[in-house]
Amino acid sequence: MTEYRIDDLARAAGTTTRNVRGYQDRGLLPRPTRRGRIAIYTDTHLARLKVINDLLHRGFTIRHIADFLLGVQRGDDLVDVLGIREVVTEPWSKARSETISAEALKSLLNSRNPSHYKRLEEFGLIEAAGDDYVLRDRETVYAFGRLTKLGLTLSKILDVHGKVEKEMAAVASTLISAGRDVVESERGEGWVPSEGSESDWAAELIGEMRRTATISAHSALDRALDRDLAHQLDDYLRNATD
Numbered sequence: 001m002t003e004y005r006i007d008d009l010a011r012a013a014g015t016t017t018r019n020v021r022g023y024q025d026r027g028l029l030p031r032p033t034r035r036g037r038i039a040i041y042t043d044t045h046l047a048r049l050k051v052i053n054d055l056l057h058r059g060f061t062i063r064h065i066a067d068f069l070l071g072v073q074r075g076d077d078l079v080d081v082l083g084i085r086e087v088v089t090e091p092w093s094k095a096r097s098e099t100i101s102a103e104a105l106k107s108l109l110n111s112r113n114p115s116h117y118k119r120l121e122e123f124g125l126i127e128a129a130g131d132d133y134v135l136r137d138r139e140t141v142y143a144f145g146r147l148t149k150l151g152l153t154l155s156k157i158l159d160v161h162g163k164v165e166k167e168m169a170a171v172a173s174t175l176i177s178a179g180r181d182v183v184e185s186e187r188g189e190g191w192v193p194s195e196g197s198e199s200d201w202a203a204e205l206i207g208e209m210r211r212t213a214t215i216s217a218h219s220a221l222d223r224a225l226d227r228d229l230a231h232q233l234d235d236y237l238r239n240a241t242d
Helices: 004-011 017-025 043-057 062-074 085-091 102-109 114-122 138-149 153-188 196-240
Strands: 032-034 040-042 097-101 127-131 132-135
Touching: 004 017, 004 040, 004 043, 040 043, 043 062, 097 102, 097 153, 097 196, 102 132, 102 138, 114 127, 114 153, 132 138, 138 153, 153 196
Parallel strands: none
Antiparallel strands: 032 040, 097 132, 127 132
């Protein structure tokens, strides 16, 4: 079995030594063996790191990953851990993540207010990782940064984001409820797939629902933005010339 020092392990896994230590502290990674003052890692650690990285890139949080790994270690029923739950609960969001230093994030968002970072964590946009932060939704956080450079305050941006989140939660509830109605009307309340063809049908249905819901919601939002922008621009110019 290949042996690694921490620098070599981090390089092989495409991460940083800081992340390796952070995952150990959170119980996501087994402790290395010790040879004197040298920490020795193996292929087992590398494989676990690759799983963690893959789950992070798919949008799972450190907390989700910890729960998943703990369930596997406890020997929980893999039908619950993977099976239909994997099909249903796979994140729809494909947001890219990135780990940056606290100072870099403060510079990006032009804010050192702790309450701002607390709200960003509550929204699921960032997550503290030791002295660093994991941007759970890199594009959104960087977009906020660009707006602050144009003079908007982060407080105002977060207020608007919070309102949009609530509206989107209502839209999501409508879409998911419609999908549930389809399953219950086709298979009955409480149905769970029990064979290959049933699982294939459920997976295909959910996949198509995801694609259709995403296209429909995005298109509807684009049309609404076009309409409201035209209306508010006309109103703004009318008031400006009065």
